[in-house]
Amino acid sequence: MYCVKCGVELAQGEKTCPLCGLKAYHPELLENSGERPYPASKIPSYETVNKQGLLLLITMAFLVPMAITILCDTALTGGFSWSGYVVGGLMLAYISFVLPYWFKNPNPVIFVPIFFAAVIVYLLYIDVKTKSSWFLSFAFPAVAAFGLIITAIIAIVRYVKKGYWFIAGGSILALGGYACLIEFLLYLTFGFKTRFPWSVYPLTGCFLIGGTLLVIAMSKPLRRRVQKRFFI
Amino acid sequence: MEKEKQLRWMRLDNAAKIYPAARRRSWNCLFRHSATLNEEVDVSVMQNALEVTVKRFPSIAVRIKRGVFWYYLEEIEKAPHIQKEFSYPMARMSFRDIGKCAFRVVCYKKRVAVEFYHAITDGSGGLCFLKTLLAEYLTQKYGISVPAEKGVLDINQKPSKAELEDSFLKNDGPVALSRKEATAYRLRGTLENDGYLNLVTGILDAEKLHKMSKQYNVSITTFLTAVMIYSIINIQNRTTPNKKRQKPVKVLVPVNLRKIFGSETLRNFALYVTPGINPRLGDYTFEEIITLVHHQMGYEVNAKNLAAKMAANVGAERTFILKIMPLFIKNIAMKVVFNLFGERKSSITISNLGVVDIPEVMKPFIERFDFILGEQAICTNACSVTTYNGKMNITFLRTVRESEVEREFFCFLRKLGLEIKVESNKR
Numbered sequence: 001m002y003c004v005k006c007g008v009e010l011a012q013g014e015k016t017c018p019l020c021g022l023k024a025y026h027p028e029l030l031e032n033s034g035e036r037p038y039p040a041s042k043i044p045s046y047e048t049v050n051k052q053g054l055l056l057l058i059t060m061a062f063l064v065p066m067a068i069t070i071l072c073d074t075a076l077t078g079g080f081s082w083s084g085y086v087v088g089g090l091m092l093a094y095i096s097f098v099l100p101y102w103f104k105n106p107n108p109v110i111f112v113p114i115f116f117a118a119v120i121v122y123l124l125y126i127d128v129k130t131k132s133s134w135f136l137s138f139a140f141p142a143v144a145a146f147g148l149i150i151t152a153i154i155a156i157v158r159y160v161k162k163g164y165w166f167i168a169g170g171s172i173l174a175l176g177g178y179a180c181l182i183e184f185l186l187y188l189t190f191g192f193k194t195r196f197p198w199s200v201y202p203l204t205g206c207f208l209i210g211g212t213l214l215v216i217a218m219s220k221p222l223r224r225r226v227q228k229r230f231f232i
Numbered sequence: 233m234e235k236e237k238q239l240r241w242m243r244l245d246n247a248a249k250i251y252p253a254a255r256r257r258s259w260n261c262l263f264r265h266s267a268t269l270n271e272e273v274d275v276s277v278m279q280n281a282l283e284v285t286v287k288r289f290p291s292i293a294v295r296i297k298r299g300v301f302w303y304y305l306e307e308i309e310k311a312p313h314i315q316k317e318f319s320y321p322m323a324r325m326s327f328r329d330i331g332k333c334a335f336r337v338v339c340y341k342k343r344v345a346v347e348f349y350h351a352i353t354d355g356s357g358g359l360c361f362l363k364t365l366l367a368e369y370l371t372q373k374y375g376i377s378v379p380a381e382k383g384v385l386d387i388n389q390k391p392s393k394a395e396l397e398d399s400f401l402k403n404d405g406p407v408a409l410s411r412k413e414a415t416a417y418r419l420r421g422t423l424e425n426d427g428y429l430n431l432v433t434g435i436l437d438a439e440k441l442h443k444m445s446k447q448y449n450v451s452i453t454t455f456l457t458a459v460m461i462y463s464i465i466n467i468q469n470r471t472t473p474n475k476k477r478q479k480p481v482k483v484l485v486p487v488n489l490r491k492i493f494g495s496e497t498l499r500n501f502a503l504y505v506t507p508g509i510n511p512r513l514g515d516y517t518f519e520e521i522i523t524l525v526h527h528q529m530g531y532e533v534n535a536k537n538l539a540a541k542m543a544a545n546v547g548a549e550r551t552f553i554l555k556i557m558p559l560f561i562k563n564i565a566m567k568v569v570f571n572l573f574g575e576r577k578s579s580i581t582i583s584n585l586g587v588v589d590i591p592e593v594m595k596p597f598i599e600r601f602d603f604i605l606g607e608q609a610i611c612t613n614a615c616s617v618t619t620y621n622g623k624m625n626i627t628f629l630r631t632v633r634e635s636e637v638e639r640e641f642f643c644f645l646r647k648l649g650l651e652i653k654v655e656s657n658k659r
């Protein structure tokens with residue numbers, strides 16, 4: 001069989017012309033079948049960059065300053081005082097930025113809550129160490145609620161894979177609600193009180209934006225119009 | 233420890249030194265010779281033949297090791313196992329593999345192929361290895377006796393000194409020629425994301441092509457080089473229509489130095505010339521290109537000029553400061569030089585192996601020879617040519633999806649009136 005575009009003869013087994021990609025076809029000739037010069041489905045797999053080696057190096061880069069800080073602290077103050085903050089901060093950074101990469105396909109639905117849990121633990125440590133009492137009434141609910149919202153958004157985006165307008169509208173509404181929660185918690189713990197509650201502003205803004213998005217999400221013609229105007 | 237002492241070792245030859253230094257994580261310079269037999273290859277017989285053959289080639293049956301100042305070749309104790317073919321030739325060979333054995337033998341149906349790391353030998357040396365391997369295979373399988381001629385070596389003979397010498401060090405000229413050259417146009421394309429290598433082979437009648445090149449009074453290599461330049465100019469005219477921004481189109485043509493300098497070495501002994509034209513000067517016709525290429529080749533391919541080119545390379549190797557630099561510093565320096573100059577001075581490589589001749593008794597058993605130049609570091613395409621039994625195989629290997637170069641090339645040959653049959657490993 002010949003390629004009608006390039007005029008070259010095609011070897012047995014060529015389904016398309018290797019030069020121009022035109023399909024080798026003739027209504028009165030049988031399909032061009034035959035042995036290919038190379039086995040079709042044997043593609044070698046290559047070793048990529050060794051991730052673990054790099055991670056080990058990064059881990060060392062975290063461990064060394066930790067050890068130095070603890071040594072300095074014990075040498076200077078004879079105990080374990082300020083180095084706790086440094087070590088905790090480093091550990092927090094490690095858990096949030098390095099730990100997920102030890103796994104093959106890190107799932108954000110698992111690692112984002114872990115990050116928030118680590119933040120909570122770190123805050124608890126600071127609270128205990130400074131002998132304050134803001135943890136239970138402020139830090140814990142504030143961080144936990146934020147973590148919950150973010151995790152929920154990530155989980156929905158990851159597993160539902162549609163209804164992005166609803167997700168966007170819903171998350172903005174949730175953030176508006178979160179502003180109110182923060183104001184309430186501030187009042188509860190520290191007694192902050194303004195004449196006019198400030199959280200009304202973000203709440204109104206979020207309500208307007210989130211509400212608009214939800215309306216767009218529900219109305220198909222509107223959605224189409226928005227997409228037509230705002231495509232990139 | 234004692235065993236290690238007995239293993240033969242040798243320095244890398246002058247041309248080989250760049251390859252281990254220029255390597256990348258995903259790239260090592262390879263080339264491949266293959267022969268298609270008239271029936272399916274018997275792998276166990278081939279393995280036996282390989283065991284015997286490697287003993288005859290102490291400069292090819294080697295692995296590459298690190299010294300403090302240079303890499304060196306070390307004899308392998310045992311022949312490597314024959315491997316299976318992948319969907320494309322010259323699947324990556326990591327430097328770790330090269331540290332175990334610097335070549336591999338691959339069998340697929342009727343075809344046996346040997347893929348060499350370029351630091352151990354060049355096209356001629358590799359072909360000699362394949363021919364001897366085939367002769368040994370045919371002897372073991374069919375009991376024929378193959379005379380030691382036409383590139384088949386006598387398996388019972390001891391390797392001579394001339395076969396193992398570094399001919400560059402013997403034949404360099406008194407004065408070094410500058411290596412300065414203009415940067416050439418670079419072909420581009422969409423890289424295959426999984427490293428797939430696309431292969432297109434055009435098979436044509438060698439006699440007709442020979443006649444055609446004789447019409448222009450030039451050699452086949454010159455003719456093909458001119459066709460290639462013409463094709464790449466067309467591509468550049470499409471990608472860069474503005475003449476003022478166009479770059480010279482040059483083709484790297486390896487030159488086998490054995491005949492010119494009368495050497496028998498089985499190690500690297502080739503240099504290259506880069507004929508080309510500058511499209512900024514105007515539109516060239518095919519006839520003009522052929523004339524230019526012919527004269528450029530005539531000017532460059534002669535013993536004096538090549539010896540001077542050699543002197544530049546050998547001179548660098550002999551510099552005392554470079555010699556005593558630790559290997560890792562040397563590698564960095566050589567890599568920088570390679571990246572800056574190595575492949576940027578030519579648009580593509582055409583390696584013409586010439587006519588493959590084998591002893592008469594072997595001919596009925598062997599249908600076809602192929603020669604494929606491996607993936608290059610920067611250049612997206614490589615072209616290699618070999619002729620056997622009146623058929624010429626022009627093979628293009630590319631790392632990108634677009635088959636632009638081969639299309640221009642073969643369509644132009646087609647327009648000149650040559651019949652071409654193409655085959656590929658297109659997925």
